[in-house]
Amino acid sequence: MRVTHGLPLAGKTTLGMGGPAAVFADLQDLADFPEFVALTEAFPGAPTCLGAGSNVLVADVGCSSPVLRMDTRGVRFVGEAADGRTLVEVQAGHPLSDLVDTTVDHGLTGMEMLTGIPGTVGATPVQNVGAYGQEISDVLVEVTAWDWTARRRVTLDAAACGLAHRSSVFKGSSRWTLLTLVFALRKSALGAPLTYRMVAEQLDMPVGSRVPPAEAAQAVLAVRRRKGMVLGCSDADRRTVGSVFFSPEVTPAQARRLQDEGASLNRFPDGSTRVSASWLMRRAGFALGSPVAEGVRVSHLHHTLVADEGASAAGFTEAIGVVVQRVLERTGIHLTPEIDFLGDWPQEGASCFCGEPRQGSPKGRRFATE
Incomplete structure (x- = not known):
């Protein structure tokens, strides 16, 4: 684990803005996590967790609490679920895009529509990441996490994660730091039905058709690139967090x-x-x-x-x-x-936290993200 004091966080996010972290720890080996826990004892409250920084807006003044960057990597196939699906255990810092590629290469369906989404696997339950008809709630079995309130490691099954539309018990909370995750994916020659018109049109197939997971993933990636929703696909628009807003529910x-x-x-x-x-x-x-x-x-x-x-x-x-x-x-x-606001936010600049016109929020409000 590498620890740096006063590290500017702008370079750790895709938006490229924000002030420094009082303490920044880069964790590459989960065995070193207890060292980070000990480091935080000198600070009040819980630390903030940062993954790839692709869904984060850091306050201009930075963050006075310790910031942990999860950079742990690793994918293990750990057996079968009762329903025959393949169980896959993944380190929280593992890139989501890499995991999707791995599952597709193994002929597993359940994540192929999530291709092209930046960030780490540990971020996926936080707002129940989803795209083009698939969501993490479809495949998540359990997570292991550090509970900063109880100050111990816990295991939460998918039901306990409270997964909803782009939400969970982790969203907007700094209580937990996700460490590992287990998913259940099905071995299948065909992927999920194509429920989005743009993806179906990319494949010249009717909505509802099924194609191999690799073909579905390629079509989704092509659609995302056209919309500028793949990091690096547009130099002019490279400083982005993708979707800034939730798709609102309507009556x-x-x-x-x-x-x-x-x-x-x-x-x-x-x-x-x-x-x-x-x-x-x-x-x-x-x-x-x-x-x-x-x-x-x-x-x-x-x-x-x-x-x-x-x-x-x-x-x-x-x-x-x-x-x-x-x-x-x-x-x-x-x-x-839907983005996460990290750091110490002034009262007058926080109107966007709830999307309401100029109502403000508590000074120093911090949101945890993977």
């Missing part, structure tokens, strides 16, 4: 109205109907590439926010607030940011 009446307006609506495993946040941004008049706040604009490829030279965390939160307000005024739908 049946709202769904009918939005459908008449040509909105992109999808049904999710929790039974909800949700409208695309990017469609709402477009409907509210945000043009591709248009500026929203100093150093922050809409991507050239997709309706999401990206950062340019001169951007700051305060400016990014301002841009979030502008989008939330205008979308609400133009569509009547309320957007909520």
